[in-house]
Amino acid sequence: METVVLDHISKTYEKGTVLAVDEVSFSVNKGELFGLIGPDGAGKTSLFRILTTLLSADSGRASVAGFDVVKDYKTIRRIVGYMPGRFSLYQDLTVKENLEFFAALFGTTVEANYSLIKSIYEQIKPFNDRRAGKLSGGMKQKLALCCALIHKPQVLLLDEPTTGVDVVSRREFWDMLKSLKKEGITILVSTPYMDEASLCERIALIQSGKILSVNTPDGIRRAYPVKLYAAKSDNIYQLLMDLRALEWIEHCYASGEYLHFNFVSDEQNLLAGLEEYAVSRGHRHLVVREIIPDIEDCFIRLMNEGKWLSEEQIHAII
Amino acid sequence: MKQLFVFIRKEFFHVFRDRRTLLIMFGLPVVQIILFGFALSSEVKNIRLGISNAEDVSSRQIVNKIKSSSYFLVSEENISEGVIESEFLKGNLTAVLVFPPQFSNDLLHAGAATVQIITDGSDPNIAKTVVNYLTNIITAYQQESFGVATGYRIVPEIRMLYNEEGNGSLNFIPGVMALILMIVCTALTSVSIVKEKELGTMEVLLVSPFRPIWVLIAKAIPYLMLSLANFTVILLTAVYVLNVEVKGSVPLLFFETMLFIITCLSLGLLISNATNSQQTALLLSLMAMMLPTIIFTGFMMPLENMPVPFQVISNIIPSRWYFLIIKSVMLKGLGFEYVWKETLVLAAMTIGLLTIALKKFKTTL
Secondary structure: EEEEEEEEEEEEEOOEEEEEEEEEEEEOOOOEEEEEEEEOOOOOOHHHHHHHHOOOOOOEEEEOOOEEOOOHHHHHHHHHEOOOOOOOOOOOOOOOHHHHHHHOOOOOOOOOOHHHHHHHHHHHHHHHOEEEHHOOHHEEEEEEEHHHHHOOEEEEEEOOOOOOOOHHHHHHHHHHHHHHOOOOOOEEEEEEOOHHHHHHHHHEEEEOOOOEEEEEEEHHHOOOOOOOOEOOOOOOOHHHHHHHHHHOOEEEEEEEEEEEEEEEEOOOOHHHHHHHHHHHHOOOOOEEEEEOOOHHHHHHHOOOOOOOOOOOHHHHOO | OOHHHHHHHHHHHHHHHHHHHHHHHHHHHHHHHHHHHOOOOOOOOOEEEEEOOOOHHHHHHHHHHHOOOOOOEEEEEEHHHHHHHHHHOOOOOEEEEEEOHHHHHHHHHHHOOOEEEEEEEOOOOHHHHHHHHHHHHHHHHHHHHHHHHHOOOOOEEEEEEEOOOOOHHHHHHHHHHHHHHHHHHHHHHHHHHHHHHHHOOOHHHHHOOOHHHHHHHHHHHHHHHHHHHHHHHHHHHHOOOOOOOOOOOHHHHHHHHHHHHHHHHHHHHHHHOOOOOOHHHHHHHHHHHHHHHHHHOOOOOOHHHHHHHHHHHHHOHHOOOOOOOOHHHHOOOOOOHHHHHOOOHHHHHHHHHHHEEEEEEEOOO
């Protein structure tokens, strides 16, 4: 059963001059942990605001739990839990006051749905009387999640919940999402971090307002059409320049300590030729091996089929 | 209802946990009312006066009368004519009263005598006031000493109704009240709503079953209560610090003030709808509210002296009507039957503004 449905949704800003969301269609199944993956400015927040009825789309239809975002906006506002991209709680209220306020706002109490937030709330409970503004980034996110969950929503919409949060807290946060999934809550989460994609059941890759692909993380990786190689040498920057100069290398970009690249055609002799070429260019300690593409590789390829990305564009994604 | 209550309680937390808001709310009014009451007085007091040549009986008697008045500080009892100008230049004196030699003699025997009043004309308003004060004292002396025997005379008897002592702070108090309520209510309300937008909490509030209109109501109620508390503080300051007597009914004052506060709150809500940052909201409420209030309310500059177009404009300024009401009730002691017209105008304005504010409130981003 599809809980969140987007059907050819488009949204423009500045009187139609800026296209933020372009004919986006995808759907999220009931009880699914669905990731919307894309760089800043891809249109993720606009989609969330359309789904939470805060913005109206220019064209297309969308529904949440079977309710239309335009017609039944009041119902939707009651049944979704929403966590905006920015920390949106009252900084001058304490942890406890924030939680109680949001519980009351939804006409419930902290006790009524305590079992749902228990595991998360217990981690911040020692700071009950601390003002929310004085919490660390990770704790703020936990509190915000508690506040979004306090009314036991059917659908949880989380807009970049892990942005600006340290690695440990990010991991904890994803663990929490997994346990919430067990409660039967449908979760739509967005993130600019490609490495978080594999933590979702299904993902949609989005770029410049367009959906590039919707699949399971593995499915997207398997769909990578060519063999991908990783290479490094003592002078990684020179190697990048040298590889890009070769006509028989299609794409080459930096990823971590390696360069990722692929050939225009998958022939073994090209690999041998490459090693020869690199030695002739004076590269030492050259390592070349075939790798399984990760989501980032897929993203870059999908985003720019046949067209070279500038260095800045790649950095923006990574 | 519980939602509303919790929301209102939250608003109070915001106010009481923010020292700046508290200071603006309660510090500013007291400082302003004391400033306006004391420093911005239009009365001329403590005039430094020099006396020259008061050496006979009559001149001494006049000098004594001057000394007993609270307006003058006689700084030089016997100033020689040669140094008068240099004393003026140094700024030591505001005025000098010069008696001729034989002043008593001339007065008693010739039946007429002259005195010279020299004032510092660089501030003509003060100079004129000083001349008036001195002339009054001298005329009074003349009447006391010589009675009606000097022939036909018209003695004007002057009464300043509702303010017999000419207490300058009287006119300021209602004006300052209007000004303060206007600034405090409008600015704080608009800022508190825009703050929710700026911090992103409005987004969460909107995605909840809490009705958006209730957000406005929940915002307005705490500020209404705080403003009424504020009004009480202003009123107490006026009565006990500035010795202003409240002649009319206090409940009526509170009723009219509440109406005016709601007007200001509506304006604040309207501003918050139109802006997205706290700075803009604050600037807009200060600039758009303060100047018209000061200029068109009539407590700083009399409206009657303004060109007709300005007088027409002044009609749309809510504080103008509030000022009229408060002046009538507080200073003249009039009842509701005398101010119902002004009240009606104010109420109509309030309903208009409130309707626009509620209608314009966006339930989306």
